[in-house]
Amino acid sequence: MIAPVQTSNSNLAQKNNRLSVQSQNFAEDSCAIRSLDWDRSRFDIEFGLRNGTTYNSFIIQGQKLAIIDTSHAKFEKLWLEELFKQVKPQEIDYLITSHTEPDHSGLISKLIELNPNITIVGSKLALKFIEDQIHLPFERIEVKSGEFLNLGMNRNSGLEHNIEFISAPNLHWPDTIFSYDHSTNILYTCDAFGLHYCSEEFFDTDQKEIYDDFRFYYDCLMGPNARSVLQAIKRIDKLPELKAIAVGHGPLLKNQVKFWKEKYIEWSSNKSKGSEFVSVCYISDYGYCDRLSQAISHGISKADAQVQLIDIRSSDSQELTGLISASKAVVIPTWPVNSDNELKESLGTLFAALKPKQFTAVYDAFGGNDEPIDSLANKLRELGQKEAFSPLRVKTIPDPIIYQQFEEAGTDLGQLINKKKNIASMKSLDSNLDKALGRLSGGLYVVTASQGTGSTFRQSAMVASWISQASFSPPGITVAVAKDRAIESYMQVGEGFVVNILREDNYQKMFRHFLKRFAPGADRFADVDIISNIAEGGPVLSDSLAFLDCKVSSRLETPDHWIIYGIVANGKVSDLSSKTAVHHRKVGNHY
Ligand SMILES: [Fe+2]
Ligand SMILES: [Fe+2]
Structure with missing residues (x-):
């Protein structure tokens, strides 16, 4: 039985790896156990983790008792202890799995070992994945959208907990299912x-x-599946009422449910405009395929192009054929040499659906026993496909540098797809307005940023002109960064960056160098003199007139830029007699 309202915390302090759990009754007969992972660092699971994370699981007590999701395996001791403060293992009737990614399904096998009578409830695909994951026999109920699991009436509250399932494929795994009490x-x-x-x-x-x-x-995580997000929200909107969204990561959404839902609708609608899209294929549960495909997709979205993530393994052949043949470009991973027949069949469908001269690109899934990437690239060449970007090779467990390279390759592909559209929009300004805007002038700067240490160290740079002082106390500046810039990912709230102010009498070399097109993941600082230890945010160019060392405080979104407001912590001028390089333009429709 669930204890009355209570909060408890247990701590397991480890060096640089603080873990704790808390639990609280948050609705009638409903309790949340949150596993708090304070220091989980960037790139540990997703490619942008900055403030740690939490893994949330839930207990619902009707006449029968259900648990929704477990936790990450690293919380084994803490999570099980906390769970068993609330219920005994024998009291658990059902374990509902929203999807089978290890951060939520990591302790399923432990629960089944403690009580083999627990019935696991999930989508068909989720149950199949669990079979592969836990290697234990288990009771199961397969559920589909619109089906119910009735937990019966809780004798204390008198409430009958009837759970409806809502299928939400691709949010963000193919097997995802929501539950509604x-x-x-x-x-x-x-x-x-x-x-x-x-x-x-x-x-x-x-x-x-x-x-x-x-x-x-x-x-x-969700943007690359914007269409699926909108479909899932349509299904949610048919539910009677939404008092709270009990999420699996972060705080539960209770106070502004409408606001958060509307944001999802707004962002997903923007991302699903128009009919042209890139299909990024992946194989669920294989190597690093899902995360790498997300990095590519994120990059494509940054260039304002649309993406459709496709799990090759779970898409039916009709759907797969439809999506592939409608795509402007198709990105394909390497697959296991010893694929099962089902996967082989799906791959056959994928290749048969490609159109002549369609843009294609390939990447390593790094699954351990992949088909060689070169034979895949050759096969596509022989089929007469156009190469959208060079094969993305992975030779070690993906690190931040590899994710960055994948993201940048995605952005290049997005720009390629949008080339015509972007040229057309450049010409569309009224010529008087265009010339008037062009009279706005700015300085010439190189913004740099670095992150990580040792093997996770990475850095980036871009030429900037739209920089302005924005506050006196504390000293602050704004930088406008186009959404498709690689350095944009470095400039999240709390991160550092450096503005290098170029000299009027000596700016051409740096200006030309940083303006050129770099290959995905290329080192922007090769052959450039830099001083790495005087600013925290990034490298200082030896040739710059002055630098400003900044920390991002907030970000404002415009249709094609992020306006980044940074607090300046430190700065220095190298030559007081020199002036800042100024950028005069003729027209305002580009830099
Ligand atoms: Fe997940
Ligand atoms: Fe997750």
Whole structure:
């Protein structure tokens, strides 16, 4: 039985790896256990983790007792202890799995070992994945959208907990299913609507505080499936009422449910405009395929092009054929040499659906025993496809540099797809307005940023002109960064960057160097003299007139740029007698 309202915390302090758990009853007969992963660093699971994360699981007590999701395996001791403060293993009747990614399904086998009578409830695909993951016999109920699991009436509250399932494929795994409790009006969505944000605050009390992380999480994980997001929301809208969204990561959404849902609709609608899209294929549960495909997709979205992520393994052949043949470009991973027949069949369908001269590109899944990437690239060449970007090779476990390279390759592909559209929009300004805008002038700068240490160290740079002082106290500046710039990913709230101010009498060399087109993941600083240890945010160019060392405080979105407001912590001029290079333009429709 669930204890009355209570919060408890247990801590397991490890060096640089603080883990804790908390639990609280948050609705009638409903309790959340949150595993708090304070220091989970960037690139550990998703490619933009900045504020740690939490893994949330839930207990619903009707006449029968159900648990929704478990936790990450690293929380084994803490999570099981916390769970068993609330219920005994023998009291658990059902384990509902929203999807089978290890951060939520990591402790399923432990529960089944403790009570082999627990019935696992999930989508067909989820149950198949669990079979492969836990290697234990288990009771199961396969559920589809619109089906119910009735937990019966809780004798204390008198509420009958009838759970409806809503299928939400691709949010963000192919097997994802939401659960809705008709008696509490709470929707359990796991990854969807979540955010990587670790604090003891249980709910979305401070919207401003969590907004940037909510947005960033959407961009990385949900944006590439914008169409699927809209489909899932249509299904949610048919539910009677939404009092709270019990998410699998971050604070539970209770105070501004409507706001968060509308944001998902707004962003997903923007991303699904127009009919041209790139299909990024992946193979679920194989190597690093899903994360690498997400990095490519994120890059494509940055260039304002549309993406459709496709799980080759679980798409039916009609759907696969339709999507591939309608795509402007198709990105394909390497697959296991010893693929099962089902996967072989799907791959056959994929290749048969390609159109002549369609853009294609390939990447390593790094699954351990992949078909060689070169034979895949050759096969596509022989089929007469056009190469959208050079094969993306992975020779070690993907690190930040590899994810960055994948993201940049995606951005290049997005720009390629949008080339015509972008040229057309450049010409569309009224010529008087264009010339008038062109009279706005700015300085010439190189913005740099670095992140990580040792093997995770990476850095980037871009030429900038739209920089302006924005506050006196504390000293602050704004930088406008086009959304498709690689350095944009470095300039999230809390991260550092450096503005290098170029000299009027000596700017051409740096200007030309940083203006050229770099290959995905290329080192922007090869053959450039830099000083690495005087600014925290990034490298200082030896040739610059002055530098400003900044930390991002907030970001404002415009249709094609992020306006980044940074607080300047430190700065220095190298030559007081020199002036800043100025940028005069003729027209205002490009830099
Ligand atoms: Fe997930
Ligand atoms: Fe997750």
